[in-house]
Amino acid sequence: DSEHHIEHSNSVIKSTSKSSVLHRSLRSDPLRVVQASGNYIELSNGQRILDATGGAAVACLGHGNKRVKQAIVQQMNEVSYCHSLFFASSAAELLAEELISSTNGHMARAFIVSSGSEAMEAAMKLARQYYTELSPPQLQRTKFIARKESYHGTTLGALSMSGHVGRRALFEPTLLHNISRVAACNAYRGKRPDERDDQYVARLAQELDGEFRRVGPDTVCAFVAEPVVGAALGCVPPVPGYFAAMRAVCDKYGALLILDEVMCGMGRTGTLHAWQSPLIGVAPDIQTIGKGLGGGYTPVAGVLANHRVVDALRRNSGAFSHGQTYQGHPIACRAAFEVQRCIREDGLVANVGRMGALMERLLRERLEVHPHVGDIRGKGLFWGIEFVRDKRSKQPFDPKEGVAMSIHELGMQRPYNISLYPGSGSADGTSGDHILLAPAFNVSESDVELI
Ligand code: PLP
Structure with a gap:
């Protein structure tokens, strides 16, 4: 888990576990990705993660596309x-x-x-x-x-x-x-x-x-x-x-x-x-x-x-x-x-419409009644779920509680193995913590179900 390498022709270039990258956090290094293919990312600890956000709404074809x-x-x-x-x-x-x-x-x-x-x-x-x-x-x-x-x-x-x-x-x-x-x-x-x-x-x-x-x-x-x-x-x-x-x-x-x-x-x-x-x-x-x-x-x-x-x-x-x-x-x-x-x-924009409609239906069916889900909104394959402390008054969680980040961290653990993009609310209460979903345009129905 602590050793990383790049394979090049017949040789293997090794990097140590000590990071030289100015990461977002200098207290802990991010998880290392060793392989990515389709909608899944493999980590150096052996976990296989469903990439439900394509990074930050980036990987629209998934990973490892052969034509590209x-x-x-x-x-x-x-x-x-x-x-x-x-x-x-x-x-x-x-x-x-x-x-x-x-x-x-x-x-x-x-x-x-x-x-x-x-x-x-x-x-x-x-x-x-x-x-x-x-x-x-x-x-x-x-x-x-x-x-x-x-x-x-x-x-x-x-x-x-x-x-x-x-x-x-x-x-x-x-x-x-x-x-x-x-x-x-x-x-x-x-x-x-x-x-x-x-x-x-x-x-x-x-x-x-x-x-x-x-x-x-x-x-x-x-x-x-x-x-x-x-x-x-x-x-x-x-x-x-x-x-x-x-x-x-x-x-x-x-x-x-x-x-x-x-x-x-x-x-x-x-x-x-x-x-x-x-x-x-x-x-x-x-x-x-x-x-x-x-x-x-x-x-x-x-x-x-x-x-x-x-x-x-x-x-x-x-x-x-x-x-x-x-x-x-x-x-x-x-x-x-x-x-x-x-x-x-490949007609993928039309697929965004189809899979987006499925995602919206499932999100509404399964999450709308949740006492801490304030709003489900989005378009195509771009969906946000906003969390609130109180549904009736729409009072957001205190951003210091890190609700969205906790959900992201939970998702990354076994057995969930899913990457969800967290966004924190603003301290002035004008927006709440949210999770952003943006899978690849060629996402399968079963992966939408999982997400
Ligand atoms: N504009 C919007 C709407 C974005 O969401 C972002 C990145 O998240 C940017 C601009 C900046 O793009 P980049 O991070 O590639 O510099």
Whole structure:
């Protein structure tokens, strides 16, 4: 259990049990994974774990997909790296084409990076640059309006955009200050008991409108939101009409709409892009994607920009003023392209709908009556279960009790052997502890039963 090795040709490279990795916890090392295949992960202690969350909504094809492996090897044989400042690779072109053609003509270009956080940084800079390219330029548009219950990444810009109190806590004084926030759409906690959906939407639209006016409508560059809130709340979809109303406020003040689909996109919620679902129903100006884009096979994420944005850059400076060493990395792009081809050719988005419906039925049948289950919500294969101390008052557990983490830890023990993604509630009581479920799109009925 304490010794680890990598097999390479005929030799075996051993590593000791003493970790040199700056792990999330420096007091205890995480469990070591020795093998992963399909929806199962094998640990060095011999346990076989059902991966009910695909990591963090990443492994949409499961682990060890042979087609993706072959594509990666083939790309290695062709070209493993070239710098995007001077060259284009077929792999990046193929992936961008696949992505753009999946948007029904809404999006014009794709920018490929290595992580969701980088995608958010690029999206923010693209939105800022858009206003400098207009004639006359609108240089005063430097502010963003995001949402209180949100997570957009870990780098300082993306973290500044995030409302996630826990993840911001240690870095507050240095975060960007041109970002303000409105409430997210969360029917379970935000909607009043006597309120209809349309009334709730009107109230949230009014709040956003008020925020534009408060900070100065012509200083706002974009409104930023996750179509289905991921890690910050645990799979919370909006109520019908919400995004149309938010878009109308953005249009009224000439601001862009940025949708962060890093977690909920690429098929996870039952349509390839979450905004293509009638529940969301509006196309963004800029969209970020990640996680399921490459299914965990390579670090890959991206930004999609619509014609409005791309045309403005093309007409004026002619370039996006942003670049990274590994942007459009050929191997990352080739793997993502193959993942997307598997999803398309194997009809996996339709399977997300079928397995998602089964998962919802079983979760409701078996958990809805539980005295500490406050809410079960989600979309596609993206489900959240929120726990409460008191069901009637919706009083959450104290985050210090670590309820979601305890459930995760229990799941990892025998005989359960299941990995569940825990999220803690916020100390101000606006959200409760939750478990997030996001299995692979090709999950079997029996594994949904088990989960
Ligand atoms: N945006 C959303 C909605 C996310 O859920 C995440 C990660 O969980 C990110 C952005 C950041 O992505 P990454 O962790 O790949 O940097």
